[in-house]
Amino acid sequence: MGENxxxxxxxxxxxxxxxxxxxxxxxxxxxxxxxxxxxxxxPSALRDRKEDAYTPxxxxxxxxxxxxxxxxxxxxxxxxxxxxxxxxxVEREQEQLLETLLRxxxxxxxxxxxxxxADSSKLSGDQFVMMVLLDAVFIFELFLRxxxxxxxxxxxxxxxxxxxxxxxxxxxxxxxxxxxxLPFSTLNELYDCAMxxxxxxxxxxxxxxxxxxxRKTSEPSQKILHFTDLVRCFLSFKHPDLKIDKAEPxxxxxxxxxxxxxxxxxxxxxxxxxxxxxxxKPLSKVxxxxxxxKGKLLMPSLEIDNNTExxxxxxxxxxxxxxxxxxxxxxxxxxLDFLVDLENDVDLLIENKVIVSKLGDSKAVAELIxxxxxxxxxxxxxxx
Numbered sequence: 001m002g003e004n005x006x007x008x009x010x011x012x013x014x015x016x017x018x019x020x021x022x023x024x025x026x027x028x029x030x031x032x033x034x035x036x037x038x039x040x041x042x043p044s045a046l047r048d049r050k051e052d053a054y055t056p057x058x059x060x061x062x063x064x065x066x067x068x069x070x071x072x073x074x075x076x077x078x079x080x081x082x083x084x085x086x087x088x089x090v091e092r093e094q095e096q097l098l099e100t101l102l103r104x105x106x107x108x109x110x111x112x113x114x115x116x117x118a119d120s121s122k123l124s125g126d127q128f129v130m131m132v133l134l135d136a137v138f139i140f141e142l143f144l145r146x147x148x149x150x151x152x153x154x155x156x157x158x159x160x161x162x163x164x165x166x167x168x169x170x171x172x173x174x175x176x177x178x179x180x181x182l183p184f185s186t187l188n189e190l191y192d193c194a195m196x197x198x199x200x201x202x203x204x205x206x207x208x209x210x211x212x213x214x215r216k217t218s219e220p221s222q223k224i225l226h227f228t229d230l231v232r233c234f235l236s237f238k239h240p241d242l243k244i245d246k247a248e249p250x251x252x253x254x255x256x257x258x259x260x261x262x263x264x265x266x267x268x269x270x271x272x273x274x275x276x277x278x279x280x281k282p283l284s285k286v287x288x289x290x291x292x293x294k295g296k297l298l299m300p301s302l303e304i305d306n307n308t309e310x311x312x313x314x315x316x317x318x319x320x321x322x323x324x325x326x327x328x329x330x331x332x333x334x335x336l337d338f339l340v341d342l343e344n345d346v347d348l349l350i351e352n353k354v355i356v357s358k359l360g361d362s363k364a365v366a367e368l369i370x371x372x373x374x375x376x377x378x379x380x381x382x383x384x
Contacts, residue, residue, distance in 0.1 A: 038225040039064070039116040039181055040321045045375045046313070053313040056174040058167065061135045063120040063128070064179045077160055078134040081141035089144065091197045101137075104193050105129045108186060115183050117321075135182055136190050142171070143206040150209065172210070173307050178314045181226035214311075216273050225322075232315050235274040236328040253338035256345040259297070266352040268301045275332055276300055302336075305358040309368050320377055330376055337373040340366050 041064060042054045059074040060066050086094045105112075106129050113120050113128070123131060148155050149162050156162035161171060174180055184207075191203040207230060208215055214234040224230050256266065269276060278298040302308075312333060319327040340346055343362035346369075349355040350362065357365050 036111060036114045037117050038183070038229070038322060039118070039178070040317070041118045041179060042314075042317045043321075046317055046320070049371065049374060050309065050313060053310045054177060054179055054317070056177055056180045058170045059138075059174050059180075061139070061175065061180045062182050063116060063123055063131065064118055066123065066131055075134070078138040080160070082134060082137045085137050085141045085194075089141070089198065089200075090194055097194060098133075100193055101133055101190060102129060104190060105132045105136075105186075108189075112183060112186055132182065132186070136187055137194075139175075139182075139187060140191055140194065140203075143203075143210050144200075146210050147201065147206055169307075173310060175227050176211070176231050176311060176314060178228045178317050181228060184224040184226050184230065216271065228314055228318050231311070232318060232329060235315070236332075237273050253335075255341040256339040256348050257342075259339075260348055263295055265296045266349060266354050267296050267298045268353040269298050270301065272300050274300050274302065275328055277332075277335070299354045301353055301356050303356045303358065304365055304368070309372070312372055316372065316376060330373075333369075333372050334376070336369050340369045342366055 039062065047054055056065050056068070056071060058071065060068055060071045065071060086097055090097050106125075109125060109128060109132075112132065120128065142161065145156055145159065145162050161167050188203045204224075207227070211227065211231055211234065214231045216234055216237065222233060224233065254262070260266070269278070277300070312329065315329040316333060319330050339349070343366045346355060346357070346362040346365045350357055355365065359365055359368075
C-alpha cells in the first residue's frame, strides 16, 4: 500500500476521536480563574506533607468534605441547632423563616458554586441548598451560643458542643480550614434575613468574638472571603507594602543564635500584628523611639500550641493559591525558618519571649517551623 493509500484509509477512527475531543473541550469548559473563586482544594504537594492539617476532624462545612463518613455524626447536631434556631432566635413562623432562607440560598446557588475551584456537581440543586442551609444555621447558632457563654459560663453546660471543651476547640479548629468554608458574604446575608425582625448583634461581630484568639485589630481593612481569610486579616492587618518595597527573595539570613552572638538582641512586641517586625529601620517613615533602636530585632510574640501548625499551613495554602504577590504570612514563616535552625534557636527566642511555646519541647517547635516552608513557592522578604 502506497503513502497516499495509507492517508486515505487511516487505521484509527478519526471521526470518532474528533467527536470525543469536541465533547471534552465543551463550550462551558473554563480556561481562566473565575472572579468569584476563593475556595480551593489544597494541592497534593502541600497536603502530602501533613494531610491532617487540612482535613476536618469533626464537622464538614461546604461541599468539599460533605460526604466524609468520619464527619457524619455531626450532621444530627446541625439539625438540632436548626430546630433550636427556629424555635428560640427568630420572631416569625418556622415555615416562613425556612422558606425565606431556602429561597435566598436557591437564588445564590450558582454564585456559591462558582466560589469553589473544586467541582461541586456531585450535589444536586436540592442537596446543595439543603447543605448550605444546615451549615449556615449551625454556624449562626454556634456563634450565638458562644457569645452567650462568654457572658455567662454557666449557660449551656448541657449543650452537646458548648458543654464539651474538647469539641468546642475541635470545631473552632475545623472552621479555619481552607477546604471547610462557605462564603462570608452568603453567611452574612442569610443571617440578616433570618434576624431581620430581631434585635441582635451583627454576624461580623459574632465572627470576631468567635475567633477572638487571633484578633489584633477591631476591623479588617478588606472584604472578608471566608473564615480562613478573616483569620489572615486579623494576623496581617499591619504589614509591609510588598508592592512598594519590591523586595528580593531571601538568600542569606543568620539563625537567631548567630545573630545573638553578633550582638543582636531580641525583644517582644506585645499586642501588635504578627507581621509588625521592627529592626534596624521602621516599617514607616515616621521614626519612633521603639523602632529606632539599633542592634535590636523587635518581634510580636508568637504563641505555639497544638493548633499552630494547622493554622499556619492553611493560611500559607490560601496565600499561595489566592494572594500572589501578597503572601504576608508566607514571608513571616520564611523569616522564622531562617531564624530557627535548631532547638537552641528556639530556646533563645523563648527566653526572650519572642516565642511562647505550649508544646513543651524546643526540638518539636524547631521541626514545626522548619517543615512549614517546605514546598512553599519562593517568596521575597520585606524584613531583610
